[in-house]
Amino acid sequence: MKKDIPYKIYLDETELPQSWLNLRAFMKQKPAPLLNPDTLQPVTKEELSHVFCEELVDQELDETSKFIPIPDEVRNFYKMYRPSPLVRAYCLEKALGTPAHIYYKFEGNNTSGSHKLNSAIAQAYYAKKQGLKGVTTETGAGQWGTALSMACSYFGLDCKVFMVKVSYEQKPFRREVMRTYGADVTPSPSTTTAIGRKILEEFPGTNGSLGCAISEAVEAATSREGYRYVLGSVLNQVLLHQSVIGLETKTALEKYDVTPDIIIGCAGGGSNLGGLIAPFMADQLEGKANYRFIAVEPASCPSLTRGKYAYDFCDTGRVCPLAKMYTLGSSFIPSPNHAGGLRYHGMTTTLSELHAQGLLEARAVEQTKVFEAAEYFARVEGILPAPESSHAIRAAIDEALKCKESGEKKTIVFGLTGTGYFDMMSYEKFHDGKMSDYIPTDEDLQVSLSKLPKV
Ligand SMILES: *Cc1c(COP(=O)(O)O)cnc(C)c1O
Numbered sequence: 188m189k190k191d192i193p194y195k196i197y198l199d200e201t202e203l204p205q206s207w208l209n210l211r212a213f214m215k216q217k218p219a220p221l222l223n224p225d226t227l228q229p230v231t232k233e234e235l236s237h238v239f240c241e242e243l244v245d246q247e248l249d250e251t252s253k254f255i256p257i258p259d260e261v262r263n264f265y266k267m268y269r270p271s272p273l274v275r276a277y278c279l280e281k282a283l284g285t286p287a288h289i290y291y292k293f294e295g296n297n298t299s300g301s302h303k304l305n306s307a308i309a310q311a312y313y314a315k316k317q318g319l320k321g322v323t324t325e326t327g328a329g330q331w332g333t334a335l336s337m338a339c340s341y342f343g344l345d346c347k348v349f350m351v352k353v354s355y356e357q358k359p360f361r362r363e364v365m366r367t368y369g370a371d372v373t374p375s376p377s378t379t380t381a382i383g384r385k386i387l388e389e390f391p392g393t394n395g396s397l398g399c400a401i402s403e404a405v406e407a408a409t410s411r412e413g414y415r416y417v418l419g420s421v422l423n424q425v426l427l428h429q430s431v432i433g434l435e436t437k438t439a440l441e442k443y444d445v446t447p448d449i450i451i452g453c454a455g456g457g458s459n460l461g462g463l464i465a466p467f468m469a470d471q472l473e474g475k476a477n478y479r480f481i482a483v484e485p486a487s488c489p490s491l492t493r494g495k496y497a498y499d500f501c502d503t504g505r506v507c508p509l510a511k512m513y514t515l516g517s518s519f520i521p522s523p524n525h526a527g528g529l530r531y532h533g534m535t536t537t538l539s540e541l542h543a544q545g546l547l548e549a550r551a552v553e554q555t556k557v558f559e560a561a562e563y564f565a566r567v568e569g570i571l572p573a574p575e576s577s578h579a580i581r582a583a584i585d586e587a588l589k590c591k592e593s594g595e596k597k598t599i600v601f602g603l604t605g606t607g608y609f610d611m612m613s614y615e616k617f618h619d620g621k622m623s624d625y626i627p628t629d630e631d632l633q634v635s636l637s638k639l640p641k642v
Contacts, residue, residue: 301605321345325400328527329361331419398503420456429462517637527612
């Protein structure tokens with residue numbers, strides 16, 4: 188007999204995963220390697236070690252180890268806020284009148300307010316272990332910077348954050364949370380780096396973008412002794428750390444013999460989605476299961492749905508290696524939409540390759556539709572969702588409504604990556620009817636796509 192499913196499926200500490208799952212190791216056709224932009228040869232460990240911590244470079248380049256043990260120090264930190272709950276959205280199902288069963292994995296139960304802490308703590312740990320003084324990074328909406336600040340203060344590391352200017356101005360509270368944890372926060376583009384000065388000259392008055400903040404952070408790390416750069420999404424190592432989300436989700440569902448039909452996540456650089464789907468996709472690649480996976484992105488920054496699958500720079504400053512991914516071009520600067528964490532021009536190589544192989548669907552949604560879903564969700568499920576997460580809510584509701592029409596009783600699981608307390612200016616625009624749905628034209632996209640590097 189099937190057990191009754193509680194509103195929240197909690198795991199206990201002992202059920203926290205012992206290892207991360209490295210999805211690439213399960214893929215027959217691997218993502219294309221990162222290339223050195225000067226030689227166009229695959230980047231070496233030596234080259235990457237100038238920018239990143241050594242053990243993280245090993246993880247970045249490892250495409251054969253299926254599982255990588257989580258160090259005890261990281262696991263102990265995880266225990267402060269994990270395992271995170273998997274919630275059965277009974278109230279949402281009832282409000283929608285759908286026969287579908289809906290679950291969401293909630294990653295907003297920590298001060299940083301999002302899943303980003305899962306990788307921040309791992310990256311800070313390896314930096315400390317290597318004896319570094321500090322790390323530099325970029326942050327868009329501020330979630331990553333907040334998470335990294337928390338992680339750095341825990342391990343006693345210095346933390347320099349370049350924050351996309353539009354967010355720095357729109358989200359002063361985020362900035363102060365970071366400073367509370369001891370981080371040094373600079374709006375990007377800034378005059379503190381050569382690349383920042385160059386971008387400001389070329390695009391005076393720019394709102395900034397994740398890409399240009401990355402370039403500044405890389406420069407700040409490589410020009411300082413004892414510093415390395417760390418990144419909150421896009422890279423393989425970040426997907427690896429985020430697999431803790433999917434592993435817990437799978438354990439929780441298995442406790443109640445639940446098999447999902449559809450797994451949905453929002454996709455900025457692709458780390459939460461890559462982490463959520465990791466163990467499920469691994470089973471699928473081994474022929475043990477058959478799921479539908481859906482990546483949801485903003486219509487204003489549609490890398491998977493309208494980008495090109497090509498080698499491109501990971502950053503506007505063109506200092507990082509080249510990655511083969513669905514991209515809008517590294518010079519693409521999206522309109523200042525209200526999901527800062529999804530304003531990235533590309534998509535992590537693993538998800539790009541899975542999409543190219545037809546294993547991962549993608550859809551783009553408009554932001555007013557996203558906020559409608561966010562508000563609806565807040566009213567019925569109680570949680571105030573982040574705009575980024577609300578992209579997944581939108582798609583989950585749409586799938587549940589399709590089930591209502593067809594009468595199908597599908598099981599839908601989605602990632603609720605974080606809370607929206609720092610996004611109230613965006614909610615305000617929505618409530619006042621002042622939110623617009625800017626969608627770039629093909630001509631707009633062509634401008635940045637035409638500047639893709641020739642590989
Ligand atoms: C950063 C962020 C995202 C998007 O990043 P991914 O790397 O694509 O996961 C989604 N939701 C929240 C709340 C975020 O902070």
